[in-house]
Amino acid sequence: MIATLPASEEERPPFREQDALFRRVVRRFVETEIVPHHAQWEEEGCVPRSLWRKAGEAGLLCTTIPEAYGGAGDDIRSAVVALEEQARAGVTGPSFSLHSNIVAPYLLHYGSDGIKRTWLPRFVDGSAIGAIAMTEPRAGSDLAGIETRAVRDGAGYRITGNKTFVSNGQLADAIVVVAKTDAARGAHGISLFLVDAAAAGFARGKNLDKIGMHAQDTSELFLDGVFVEESALLGELGRGFEYLMAELPQERFMIAVAAVAAAEGCFAQTLAYVGERSAFGKRVADFQHTRFVLADAATEIELGRTFIDACVVRHLAGNLTAERAAMAKVWCTEMEGRVVDACLQLHGGYGYMREYPVARAYVDARVKRIYGGSNEIMREVIGRGLLSRRGGNGG
Ligand SMILES: Cc1cc2nc3c(=O)[nH]c(=O)nc-3n(C[C@H](O)[C@H](O)[C@H](O)COP(=O)(O)OP(=O)(O)OC[C@H]3O[C@@H](n4cnc5c(N)ncnc54)[C@H](O)[C@@H]3O)c2cc1C
Numbered sequence: 001m002i003a004t005l006p007a008s009e010e011e012r013p014p015f016r017e018q019d020a021l022f023r024r025v026v027r028r029f030v031e032t033e034i035v036p037h038h039a040q041w042e043e044e045g046c047v048p049r050s051l052w053r054k055a056g057e058a059g060l061l062c063t064t065i066p067e068a069y070g071g072a073g074d075d076i077r078s079a080v081v082a083l084e085e086q087a088r089a090g091v092t093g094p095s096f097s098l099h100s101n102i103v104a105p106y107l108l109h110y111g112s113d114g115i116k117r118t119w120l121p122r123f124v125d126g127s128a129i130g131a132i133a134m135t136e137p138r139a140g141s142d143l144a145g146i147e148t149r150a151v152r153d154g155a156g157y158r159i160t161g162n163k164t165f166v167s168n169g170q171l172a173d174a175i176v177v178v179a180k181t182d183a184a185r186g187a188h189g190i191s192l193f194l195v196d197a198a199a200a201g202f203a204r205g206k207n208l209d210k211i212g213m214h215a216q217d218t219s220e221l222f223l224d225g226v227f228v229e230e231s232a233l234l235g236e237l238g239r240g241f242e243y244l245m246a247e248l249p250q251e252r253f254m255i256a257v258a259a260v261a262a263a264e265g266c267f268a269q270t271l272a273y274v275g276e277r278s279a280f281g282k283r284v285a286d287f288q289h290t291r292f293v294l295a296d297a298a299t300e301i302e303l304g305r306t307f308i309d310a311c312v313v314r315h316l317a318g319n320l321t322a323e324r325a326a327m328a329k330v331w332c333t334e335m336e337g338r339v340v341d342a343c344l345q346l347h348g349g350y351g352y353m354r355e356y357p358v359a360r361a362y363v364d365a366r367v368k369r370i371y372g373g374s375n376e377i378m379r380e381v382i383g384r385g386l387l388s389r390r391g392g393n394g395g
Helices: 017-044 049-057 076-088 096-110 113-125 183-189 240-276 288-316 322-346 348-352 357-369 375-389
Strands: 130-133 149-153 156-167 174-180 190-196 202-207 218-229
Touching: 017 049, 017 076, 049 113, 076 096, 076 240, 076 288, 096 113, 096 130, 096 174, 096 190, 096 240, 130 156, 149 174, 156 174, 156 190, 174 240, 183 190, 190 218, 190 240, 240 288, 240 322, 240 357, 288 322, 322 348, 322 357, 322 375, 348 357
Parallel strands: 130 174
Antiparallel strands: 149 156, 156 218, 174 190, 202 218
């Protein structure tokens, strides 16, 4: 057994026997329902809705959502397993993790009883797809600079603004929209709303043309006086920024999880390639340089997985801090970048051909250093945390 291939659950202390069983279920689903069709979905720029229903039926979605809303009521381990299996196979089209582990928790933690009962069972069975719309054409890292407004109107609010780069934007049925409810109060004037994509005044822009992740839809969204009831407000008025800060560490951690698993998958495939390809009368694997490159990559992946497992332990104990999640995102996504680049080089010219998995892994990896909060912003989060603990103002 090669040390860096996905370690079995026994070698990963936070994981249980049931995680090993679930991993097999997810792996089978990925192999049979996703891998054979992924190239076609890359051409189409989107995965079909029917895949979401199948994933729901197979129990792959929203595993941490309580049983009362149809979920498995599990902890973060099943979510990590599901994401690892998808990332390891290099199939970035279905944005299941964003839907399950990022959007659904906003509904669970801040949604009214009506929102939870209406949407969460549909999130679990895959009949409704979730998205979150924070970013705008003129505000990404600086979320306090968003221009979308939600203005009181009788028994609800009217939301107006433009969002961009929204993952699942073409497919989404329910979107968590970040809007200003009091422009004078900066971060304290931001609120979150759940917008039904069927609402009047809501429109989707085109499916954006990305350099990678071609099977995952990413869109602009337009809200032109969209009316939402009071009950669409998530949590309390003006506390949206606080809720984002509370939920973003999980989003960043899951990006780190995907980065390590994707690096693992790319490495395993490269190991096989260098064992078959010949140059100068020997296998590419037989050059000492190749072994050194592989040794470095394997070591980095091992470190990444160890970090992920340490974060899982902290998550289970309820103390995965914003700083540690940011550290995991920075280190694991930059490690993935180094590993896929090295793997591509070992493929020679074939590594530059899109039909080779390593070429797709290379472009798919790149965005992880940007979305979910860029790695520069992550370094700010880590640095400010260090300074605030030392008593400084952290800037
Ligand atoms: C494929 C994809 C999917 C996405 N999905 C979603 C989604 O589902 N929902 C959503 O809301 N958003 C989504 N995003 C948006 C993503 O989160 C933003 O692109 C990201 O936060 C960066 O914002 P920006 O693009 O406006 O860059 P900017 O904020 O304009 O940043 C430009 C550069 O300046 C740097 N920078 C900015 N501020 C600082 C600072 N204080 N210190 C140092 N450097 C700084 C940045 O790191 C970056 O290098 C997605 C983006 C992509 C590409």
